[in-house]
Amino acid sequence: MKGLVFATCVMILMVNTSLYSQSVKDIVDSIGQAFLSTPNNVGLAIGIIQDGQKQVFYFGGKTQKSSQDIDDNTLFEIGSIGKTYTAYILASLEQEGLLNSIDLLAQFLPDNVSRGKKWKNKIRLVDLATHSSGLPSFHDIDDYRQYPGFEEEDPFKIFTSEFILNILDSINSLPNYGRFEYSNFSPGLLGYCLEKASGLSYEDLVVKYIRKPLNLKSAFLRIPKNQTSQLAKPHRNGVERPFIKLHGLKAAGIIKSSMPDLLEFLSLHIDAKNQHQKEIINTVLKEQRIKAEIRLGLGWGISTLEEITLYDHSGGTFGSSSRVVIAPEINAAVAILENNRGTSNHFRMAQRIMQSLIKTYKTK
Numbered sequence: 001m002k003g004l005v006f007a008t009c010v011m012i013l014m015v016n017t018s019l020y021s022q023s024v025k026d027i028v029d030s031i032g033q034a035f036l037s038t039p040n041n042v043g044l045a046i047g048i049i050q051d052g053q054k055q056v057f058y059f060g061g062k063t064q065k066s067s068q069d070i071d072d073n074t075l076f077e078i079g080s081i082g083k084t085y086t087a088y089i090l091a092s093l094e095q096e097g098l099l100n101s102i103d104l105l106a107q108f109l110p111d112n113v114s115r116g117k118k119w120k121n122k123i124r125l126v127d128l129a130t131h132s133s134g135l136p137s138f139h140d141i142d143d144y145r146q147y148p149g150f151e152e153e154d155p156f157k158i159f160t161s162e163f164i165l166n167i168l169d170s171i172n173s174l175p176n177y178g179r180f181e182y183s184n185f186s187p188g189l190l191g192y193c194l195e196k197a198s199g200l201s202y203e204d205l206v207v208k209y210i211r212k213p214l215n216l217k218s219a220f221l222r223i224p225k226n227q228t229s230q231l232a233k234p235h236r237n238g239v240e241r242p243f244i245k246l247h248g249l250k251a252a253g254i255i256k257s258s259m260p261d262l263l264e265f266l267s268l269h270i271d272a273k274n275q276h277q278k279e280i281i282n283t284v285l286k287e288q289r290i291k292a293e294i295r296l297g298l299g300w301g302i303s304t305l306e307e308i309t310l311y312d313h314s315g316g317t318f319g320s321s322s323r324v325v326i327a328p329e330i331n332a333a334v335a336i337l338e339n340n341r342g343t344s345n346h347f348r349m350a351q352r353i354m355q356s357l358i359k360t361y362k363t364k
Helices: 002-008 022-037 079-095 123-130 159-167 185-198 202-211 225-230 246-253 259-270 275-285 346-362
Strands: 009-012 043-050 053-060 301-305 307-314 319-326 332-338
Touching: 009 259, 022 053, 022 346, 043 259, 053 259, 079 123, 079 185, 079 202, 079 246, 079 259, 079 275, 079 319, 123 185, 123 319, 159 185, 159 246, 185 202, 185 246, 202 246, 202 259, 259 275, 259 319, 259 332, 301 346, 307 346, 319 346, 332 346
Parallel strands: none
Antiparallel strands: 009 053, 043 053, 043 332, 301 307, 307 319, 319 332
């Protein structure tokens, strides 16, 4: 079985493998074996950062497992991991003085939408970033199947700017304000506010604050025609599924990235290169919900594993799934991208790898 993994995966080493503990490689090998032996799985990319060094492993293919064609140029949907990109842009605009995370949502909306509403002087941008605004979450498709214009294959099509503002206009009080409820609507609305504050489209914000400064080749909202062959096609239960379109909620997770570019973004969070970046990252990772049951930074969940603080986020679309975990304290990160949904436990995958990285750090 071990031979099967090495015969059917592409492993690209970006640094000398001696920098990594054998246990990490054993764990990745084990994950790869399990992945390739599971029916309906298609393609998997695993990225690791340890002591500032990066390593990536690829299994399966972009359209079918046997094609073995995933590489550094393959573009995956990263799903809601894109919310961490939105959080980074929020902190960047705050650093430039274009807004403040405690600014009220109402100041970015047309006056007629917030006028007379009980939430006008309550909802802040930070509430949108931490899923605690009390607004409808629209996390489940069943939440908006009732609205006119809903399409099963393109369910977010109804989320135009007009629709979003009409939803806000229809709400007066917020009995669940301050209570965590995972949301696509609030981060999508945050993207709308970032556009208003900067005068740039969300796509241009990603380019200006993330893609260009980090010299990324990807982090696309729209795929250039010459890159379409690099797409890892989404699948669910062995059936190809469409790429997700979020329309007016694009800031909630529409980005497509290669694994090396995702690792570059994560590296920024664990080893910022200059004071400007460090201040942005400190804002992003600062805990916002003190003493709350669910700990959150801006766009990141916060937890502890073996006394090491971790920041994480997962993502899922119609046919792609993902997870990232960073540990700035030990300069480590794990990223998992898969063009399939429903068969893999990415939480467990990432935890096993991170536990090994922590063990290596503690035994130095």
